[in-house]
Amino acid sequence: MVGTVRFGWSLRGHAAINDAAWGMMQAGPLAAFVDGNRAEIQDIADLQDKQFSGRGHFLNAEHYWQNNLPKKLPVKDRQFSKVADVFRPAQRKKRQAEFERHVDQVDDGCCGKPENVYQSVLKNYEDLVRLLKSLSGGRQMGKRARAQKEAAIEGAIGRLVHYAGDLAQPMHVTLYYNWHLPISYKNSHAFFENRLFFPSELQDWARAEIREAQNDGYQPPVRDRDTLRSELKKTMTAGYGHLFDIVAVDRDARNRKLDEKAYRQALRDGWQPIAERRMSEAARLIASLLDSAYNEAGQPSLDQLA
Numbered sequence: 097m098v099g100t101v102r103f104g105w106s107l108r109g110h111a112a113i114n115d116a117a118w119g120m121m122q123a124g125p126l127a128a129f130v131d132g133n134r135a136e137i138q139d140i141a142d143l144q145d146k147q148f149s150g151r152g153h154f155l156n157a158e159h160y161w162q163n164n165l166p167k168k169l170p171v172k173d174r175q176f177s178k179v180a181d182v183f184r185p186a187q188r189k190k191r192q193a194e195f196e197r198h199v200d201q202v203d204d205g206c207c208g209k210p211e212n213v214y215q216s217v218l219k220n221y222e223d224l225v226r227l228l229k230s231l232s233g234g235r236q237m238g239k240r241a242r243a244q245k246e247a248a249i250e251g252a253i254g255r256l257v258h259y260a261g262d263l264a265q266p267m268h269v270t271l272y273y274n275w276h277l278p279i280s281y282k283n284s285h286a287f288f289e290n291r292l293f294f295p296s297e298l299q300d301w302a303r304a305e306i307r308e309a310q311n312d313g314y315q316p317p318v319r320d321r322d323t324l325r326s327e328l329k330k331t332m333t334a335g336y337g338h339l340f341d342i343v344a345v346d347r348d349a350r351n352r353k354l355d356e357k358a359y360r361q362a363l364r365d366g367w368q369p370i371a372e373r374r375m376s377e378a379a380r381l382i383a384s385l386l387d388s389a390y391n392e393a394g395q396p397s398l399d400q401l402a
Contacts, residue, residue, distance in 0.1 A: 106290045107142050112298035113261050113375055114138060117382035119306035120316055125398040126228075126390040133250055140254025141261075152216035153262050155332060157198040157207040158271040176284075176346065179275045183343040195269075195336045199329050213263050214328055220256035221324070221389055227252055228393030237400055246401050256389075257382050263328060264378035265289075266335040266342060266370070277346070277363075279356045284346070292364055292371055301372070305379055316383035318391045324384075331381055338370050 118134070121127040130137065144153075183191070198206050202214050227249050237245065267273045267285050274285040281287055293301075308314075319327060345366030349359050 107145065108295050109289070109293070109298055109375070110141055110145075110258060110261050111138055112302040113378050114141065114257050114382065115299075115302040116305040116376075116379035117257065117386070119302070120309045120314060120380065120383040122315060122318075122387050124390070124395075126386060129249070129398050129401065130253065130386070133246070136247075136250045137254045137257070140251050141258040144255060144258040152211045152259065153213055153268060154273060155199075155202070155207050155212040155214050155263075155269050156271040156273075157195055157202075157269070160198050160206055161194050176275045176277075176350070179272045179343055180347055182272060183340050185340065185344070188337075188340050191340075192333070192337055196333045199332055202329065203325065213259055213268055214332065216259035217256065217263055217328060217385070218325070220252050220259065221385055224249065224252040224256055224386075224389045225393045228390060228396055231396040231398060231400065232394055235400070242401060249401075253386065256385060260382045260385055261378045263331050264335055264374045264381060266338040266374065269332045269336050270339055272339070277359075278350065279359055281360075287363065288342070288367060288371070291360070292368055301375070302379075305376060309380075314380075316380065316387045319384060319388045321392065324388060327381070327384070331377065334377070335374060338374065341370055342367060 114137075115134075118127070118130050121130065201207075202212075207214070227245070230245070262268045267288060274283060276282045277284050277287060281291065345363060348366075349362040352362070354362060
């Protein structure tokens with residue numbers, strides 16, 4: 097995939113990841129519910145960036161071993177020179193080990209504010225399980241109660257898929273989530289999210305992911321709560337490892353003293369393979385979370401929502 101407009105963690109990209117995830121879900125009542133309410137669920141997922149951008153979207157474990165750094169760096173201090181120093185190749189193994197050690201403690205309050213991306217995923221997963229469990233027994237509901245329950249489930253799914261998608265974005269698990277680029281489009285985080293792929297390419301990517309899963313006979317693993325927590329941590333630590341590669345691409349492009357057009361293309365060429373891999377992992381994580389929530393809730397009938 098090549099392009100210049102949209103990428104996996106922009107609004108259109110989140111939608112592409114979600115489309116791929118929903119196409120991988122195990123056939124059943126929850127998959128049918130999601131398919132029938134895609135637009136409403138996606139609107140709620142989009143709302144997390146439109147109205148709540150930054151809140152619960154990040155996990156910055158580095159606060160806990162870099163006590164000499166402020167919890168939030170001013171924009172003017174988020175410079176490449178600082179990022180490049182932290183992510184020197186020689187430090188990769190050490191930094192990765194530090195990150196994994198602290199992320200292992202995230203359930204005990206490690207890694208930033210209580211409202212971080214890991215906690216956001218767990219909270220909305222728990223909300224979804226609770227709402228699905230409330231449907232057990234097939235108790236009949238009036239029209240108003242049915243609409244309220246349906247909206248609540250849509251909301252839990254929309255928030256869950258948004259934050260699970262962010263969890264796989266490498267720049268969402270680091271204090272160094274942004275730095276200046278030496279071009280007119282200076283924001284590295286936004287370039288990574290908004291300047292790699294065309295919208296049509298994202299749609300093609302989602303369809304290709306679903307086809308590949310179907311051809312491989314892929315079924316999202318249904319996991320218990322403890323296994324899910326472990327999988328979320330693995331997703332974050334893998335994303336953190338990609339930061340070294342992301343920074344290395346930028347460093348190499350700068351050292352070559354390219355003009356702006358060539359520099360932008362160098363970033364795309366180096367960052368796109370990382371992006372595609374993480375998008376795929378995000379889609380499969382989301383499918384697993386949704387199927388696991390339905391299973392943990394006891395696989396209730398959703399007929400009363402029809």
